[in-house]
Amino acid sequence: MPTTNAAIASAEAHCAHTYHPLPVVVASADGAWMTDVEGRRYLDMLAGYSALNFGHGNRRLIDAAKAQLERVTLTSRAFHHDRFADFCTQLAELCGMDMVLPMNTGAEAVETAVKTARKWGYKVKGVRDGRAKIVVAGNNFHGRTTTVISFSTDHEARADFGPYTPGFEIVPYGDLTALDAAVTPNTVAVLLEPIQGEAGVLVPPAGYLPAVRELTRERNVLFIADEIQSGLGRTGKTFACEHEGVVPDMYVLGKALGGGVVPVSAVVSSAEVLGVYRPGEHGSTFGGNPLACAVALEVIAMLRTGEFQQRATELGDHLHHQLGLLVGGGAVTAVRGRGLWAGIDIDPSHGTGRQISEKLMDRGVLVKDTHGSTIRIAPPLVISKEDLDWGLQQLGEVLAGTS
Missing domain, CATH: 3.90.1150.10 (Aspartate Aminotransferase, domain 1)
Structure with a gap:
C-alpha cells in the first residue's frame, strides 16, 4: 500500500x-x-x-448490496427488473407523491428537474415554446453541469465555461419581494435549496418557505425543493421542508439515497408533472438499476423507522x-x-x-x-x-x- x-x-x-x-x-x-x-x-x-x-x-446497506450483487446489477431501462417497481412505489410514498424518475447523481437529478419543469410549462401551463423561465436563488449550489453553472453565482464554478444556458432568473436567497417580482407568466418553476449547503449551511428566514409555497401555488408555478444534501434525515426530519410544514411540487434527491454505497438520485413529483414524459424524451442507462434500487430500498426502510x-x-x-x-x-x-x-x-x-x-x-x-x-x-x-x-x-x- x-x-x-x-x-x-x-x-x-x-x-x-x-x-x-x-x-x-x-x-x-x-x-x-x-x-x-x-x-x-x-x-x-x-x-x-x-x-x-x-x-x-x-451493515444493512452492505448486506443489501451484496445480496443484489449476486443476482443482477444492471439491465438498463430497456427491460423491467424485479426491484424497480418497489423502489419507485416506496420512494413516492416516502415523499407523499405519485411518481419517480430515477437518475444517478445529484446534478443529473437537477438537470432532470429543469427539463421536467420546462416540459410541464409547455404542455400543461401553456407557456409558448422556448419562453420558459425558472427562478433560482443566489449562492445556490445545484451541481456543476453546464446548465447548472449557468445559474450559479459562484465565480469558480462558472468562469470560463460559457456560453451559458439561458432561461433562469437569479434572486437573493430568502428575499420574498425579489422572488415575487421575478415571477412572470413565463415562469414555470422556482428551484430552491431549503437550506443552502455549499453556501455555508444557510437557513432561510422563518416563514420564507411557506411564503414561497403560497406564491408558487397562486401563480401556477412549480416549487422544486433541492433536498440532495438537506434531505433524508440530515436535519432531523425526512425532508428539511417539513420544518416549515411545506410540501413542494417536486423533490430532487440524491447523496444519502444511495447510502454511500452507490450513486442514486431521483426526481419525485405528481403524476400531472412527471406524466408529461413520453418514451425517448429522457433517460439514463444506469438510472434505476437493480443494485441502486436494492440499496435505496434499504435506505427508505431505515428512514421509515424514524x-x-x-x-x-x-x-x-x-x-x-x-x-x-x-x-x-x-x-x-x-x-x-x-x-x-x-x-x-x-x-x-x-x-x-x-x-x-x-x-x-x-x-x-x-x-x-x-x-x-x-x-x-x-x-x-x-x-x-x-x-x-x-x-x-x-x-x-x-x-x-x-x-
Missing part, C-alpha cells in the same frame, strides 16, 4: 485538479471513523457531504448548543444550521476555513471549508455523542490556539 505522500503525488500527477482535498489518504472506514493508509484514524465530520448519513459500511431523524434531532440540538458556546469568544462569528448540520464562520484573524480544517485533520478530525472563512460540520447520523463531543473538543482547542 502506498504511503500518504506517494499516493497524493500520484493523484496530483494523473488526476485533473478539480478538487483541493485535504492531505489524507483513506484506506478503510467504519461508522463515523476512517483510517488512512498509514493506520491513523480520523473522525469523519463531513459524511461525504451528507451522502453517508447512515455511516461508513452500514430513528435516524430522531437521532439527528437530539444530537443536532446538542451540536448547536455546544457550537453556540463558541460564538462571541473571538474565533467564531456565527453558527447556522439545523439537525446534525452546521456552518461555522471563523474570524479571519484566526485563520481561513482551510487552515482550520488542516489543523483539525492533524488532530484526527475531518471537516471541510467553504467560501473562505466557513467550515461545515455534517457527521454521519450514527455518530455517538461521545465521539461528537470529542470532535467538538478538538475544534474548541484549535480555535483557542492550543497546540
Whole structure:
C-alpha cells in the first residue's frame, strides 16, 4: 500500500485538479471513523457531504448490496427488473407523491428537474415554446453541469465555461419581494435549496418557505425543493421542508439515497408533472438499476423507522448548543444550521476555513471549508455523542490556539 505522500503525488500527477482535498489518504472506514493508509484514524465530520448519513459500511446497506450483487446489477431501462417497481412505489410514498424518475447523481437529478419543469410549462401551463423561465436563488449550489453553472453565482464554478444556458432568473436567497417580482407568466418553476449547503449551511428566514409555497401555488408555478444534501434525515426530519410544514411540487434527491454505497438520485413529483414524459424524451442507462434500487430500498426502510431523524434531532440540538458556546469568544462569528448540520464562520484573524480544517485533520478530525472563512460540520447520523463531543473538543482547542 502506498504511503500518504506517494499516493497524493500520484493523484496530483494523473488526476485533473478539480478538487483541493485535504492531505489524507483513506484506506478503510467504519461508522463515523476512517483510517488512512498509514493506520491513523480520523473522525469523519463531513459524511461525504451528507451522502453517508447512515455511516461508513452500514451493515444493512452492505448486506443489501451484496445480496443484489449476486443476482443482477444492471439491465438498463430497456427491460423491467424485479426491484424497480418497489423502489419507485416506496420512494413516492416516502415523499407523499405519485411518481419517480430515477437518475444517478445529484446534478443529473437537477438537470432532470429543469427539463421536467420546462416540459410541464409547455404542455400543461401553456407557456409558448422556448419562453420558459425558472427562478433560482443566489449562492445556490445545484451541481456543476453546464446548465447548472449557468445559474450559479459562484465565480469558480462558472468562469470560463460559457456560453451559458439561458432561461433562469437569479434572486437573493430568502428575499420574498425579489422572488415575487421575478415571477412572470413565463415562469414555470422556482428551484430552491431549503437550506443552502455549499453556501455555508444557510437557513432561510422563518416563514420564507411557506411564503414561497403560497406564491408558487397562486401563480401556477412549480416549487422544486433541492433536498440532495438537506434531505433524508440530515436535519432531523425526512425532508428539511417539513420544518416549515411545506410540501413542494417536486423533490430532487440524491447523496444519502444511495447510502454511500452507490450513486442514486431521483426526481419525485405528481403524476400531472412527471406524466408529461413520453418514451425517448429522457433517460439514463444506469438510472434505476437493480443494485441502486436494492440499496435505496434499504435506505427508505431505515428512514421509515424514524430513528435516524430522531437521532439527528437530539444530537443536532446538542451540536448547536455546544457550537453556540463558541460564538462571541473571538474565533467564531456565527453558527447556522439545523439537525446534525452546521456552518461555522471563523474570524479571519484566526485563520481561513482551510487552515482550520488542516489543523483539525492533524488532530484526527475531518471537516471541510467553504467560501473562505466557513467550515461545515455534517457527521454521519450514527455518530455517538461521545465521539461528537470529542470532535467538538478538538475544534474548541484549535480555535483557542492550543497546540
